[in-house]
Amino acid sequence: MNKEQTIEELKNIVKPYIQNQEAFDVLTEDTDFINDLKINSANLVDVILDIEEKYDIVIDNEAMERMINVKAAMEIIENKLSEKNS
Amino acid sequence: MTNQEIIAKLPYSKPFLFVDEILQINENGVEGTYTFDGNLDFYKGHFKDNPVTPGVILTEVMAQIGLVCLGIFLLDDSFSTTTSIALTSTEIEFLKPVFPKEKVTVISEKVYFRFGKLKCKVIMKNEKGEEVCTGIIAGMIISK
Numbered sequence: 259m260n261k262e263q264t265i266e267e268l269k270n271i272v273k274p275y276i277q278n279q280e281a282f283d284v285l286t287e288d289t290d291f292i293n294d295l296k297i298n299s300a301n302l303v304d305v306i307l308d309i310e311e312k313y314d315i316v317i318d319n320e321a322m323e324r325m326i327n328v329k330a331a332m333e334i335i336e337n338k339l340s341e342k343n344s
Numbered sequence: 345m346t347n348q349e350i351i352a353k354l355p356y357s358k359p360f361l362f363v364d365e366i367l368q369i370n371e372n373g374v375e376g377t378y379t380f381d382g383n384l385d386f387y388k389g390h391f392k393d394n395p396v397t398p399g400v401i402l403t404e405v406m407a408q409i410g411l412v413c414l415g416i417f418l419l420d421d422s423f424s425t426t427t428s429i430a431l432t433s434t435e436i437e438f439l440k441p442v443f444p445k446e447k448v449t450v451i452s453e454k455v456y457f458r459f460g461k462l463k464c465k466v467i468m469k470n471e472k473g474e475e476v477c478t479g480i481i482a483g484m485i486i487s488k
Contacts, residue, residue: 298432299484300432300433300461300482300483300484301432303458303459303460303461304461306458306459307456307458319459322459
């Protein structure tokens with residue numbers, strides 16, 4: 259999985275839900291979905307469902323709770339993809 | 345859980361309970377009715393000498409029947425007085441006016457219920473069977 263490409267894909271997924279354009283413009287691995295991008299918790303559910311659809315994976319409650327920033331999202335996507343392909 | 349038990353569990357009371365009857369309910373959706381009491385307070389001012397049901401109240405009827413009743417059904421035994429309910433988004437088009445004493449039917453179809461968020465496609469019809477409003481409503485329903 260290419261890191262830059264995944265960050266770019268995640269940016270496209272979160273874009274409709276962000277409330278802080280400046281934080282979005284400088285998005286990095288450490289960008290927090292709620293505190294930086296100001297995505298509300300109801301819309302975070304939509305972000306996660308969009309991630310499931312994009313990567314054809316299933317995110318469980320435990321993974322959902324860990325998915326607080328870009329880095330965690332990338333790790334979870336990578337884990338779920340490797341579980342699926344193993 | 346019977347339809348009556350679901351209505352009894354709704355966290356609303358007069359003058360803000362907007363569910364009379366649940367016609368059918370299953371894990372994919374719900375259909376219910378409500379008849380607007382002509383004495384409801386907001387008719388005195390919306391509009392002056394010309395009572396029409398406000399769009400926000402139509403939205404509330406759609407949410408109470410389409411989302412909250414369905415949410416209680418889906419949570420089943422894990423629904424209790426400590427369960428938090430909140431409306432999180434609405435996207436509704438209003439097509440026809442609804443006057444005092446009209447009976448409306450709300451038909452809600454679940455889009456998804458994941459991580460405590462329930463999102464539904466909701467339609468309200470009048471007694472002639474005409475669509476009066478239609479849209480997407482979402483809310484969070486979380487048992488602690």
